[in-house]
Amino acid sequence: MKAYIFPGQGAQFSGMGLDLYENSPMAQEYFEKANDILKFSITDVMFEGSAEDLKETKVTQPAIFLHSVILAKTLGDAFKPDMVAGHSLGEFSALVAAGALNFEDGLKLVSQRAQAMQKACELQPSTMAAVLGLKDAVVENICANTEGIVVAANYNCPGQLVISGEIDAINRACESMKEAGARRALVLPVGGAFHSPMMEPARExxxxxxxxxxFSAPNCPIYQNVTASAVTNENEIKSHLISQLTSPVRWTQSVQQMIADGATHFTEVGPGKVLQGLVKKINREAETASATFNTEA
Structure with missing residues (x-):
């Protein structure tokens, strides 16, 4: 069975989407529509902006969404997923690609999400850190016993978790992680504690x-970050999307469940190959590939 997976924040790169724009009239149409919806030329930033320009939250999230969704649309009849999933922001791309949300609504929600997250970040200084080489339960236990707000936020693959919370609490937790034998516990260059209780203002x-x-029922099951299980009911999808900002991204568990449900081949749709690397670390037997667009579209 074929699974299609959609990347989240951090996958952006300068020049992203330009090949789609130049080679597909359909892609060009969608990009121009996006400029109108967002009321600024996101294509200028995507195609010509620096890495620094692309880091701006109001740009990053819509840019990755656009690259992923428009690429999926250019695949035409070749895009026949048995199941889909997206990492954090990528869940919105997956929902549009699977027909649960239309393009315009998906882009508007992603733009609102980016701005709401930015506002939440500005309310209280917070951050995230990557922890390598510890079991999930050890990371969870240290978070639970650290003073202040700090939680497991991204279960990326076995032995690779991201924690999220208040700056002091993150620093304390990182020291405890190292003492517990973590290979690395490294504060990340991000502006906020995503997927933690500190995103409550953005969630609201x-x-x-x-x-x-x-929302409509998707064309195939979507494995959502919050539950790591197959969902097809539009009301459940909505509810999980709302919870997503303050809940962990259960990527390891999602991929394991997709494989248990019959997925043998994972195609990453969007910029980069981060998710393919994570899938391989979760299960070496799984086949992975990058989606390549159809120039006829």
Whole structure:
């Protein structure tokens, strides 16, 4: 069975999407539509902006979403997923690609999400850190016993977790992780504690937008970050999307469940190859590939 997976923040690169724009009239149409919806020329930043320009939250999230969704659309009849999943932001790309959300609504929600997250980051200084070489339970236990807000935020693959929370609490937890034998416990250059209770203001803001958006049943099951299980009911999808900002990304568990449910081949749709690397670390037997666009589209 074929699984299609969609990357999240951090996959962006200068020049992303330009090959799609130049080679596909359909892609060009979608990119121009995106400029109109966002009310600024995101294509200029994507195609010509520096890595620094692309780091701006209001740009990063829509840019990755656009690259992934437009690439999926250019695949035409070749895009026949048995299941889909997306890492954090990538869940929105997966939902549009699977027909649960239309392009315009998906882009508006991603843009609102980015801005709400940015605002939440500015309310209170917070950060994230990567922890390598410890079992999940050890990381969870250290977080639970560290003073202040610090939680496991991204279960990326066995032995690779990201923790999220208050700056002092993250620093304390990193010291404890090293003492417990972590190969690395490294604070990341991010502006906020994503997928933690500190995103509550953003969750509330996004909840209203999601509740007012029309969702449909997807064409195939989506394995959502919050539950790591197959979901097809649009009300459940909405509820999990709302919870996603303050809940961990259960990527390891999602991939394991997809494999248990019959996935043998994972195609990454969007910029970079990060998710393919994670899938291989979760299960060496799984086949992985990058989606390549159809120039006829």
């Amino acid at each position: 803001e996004l909840a209203a937008a999601i509740e007012n958006t029309v």
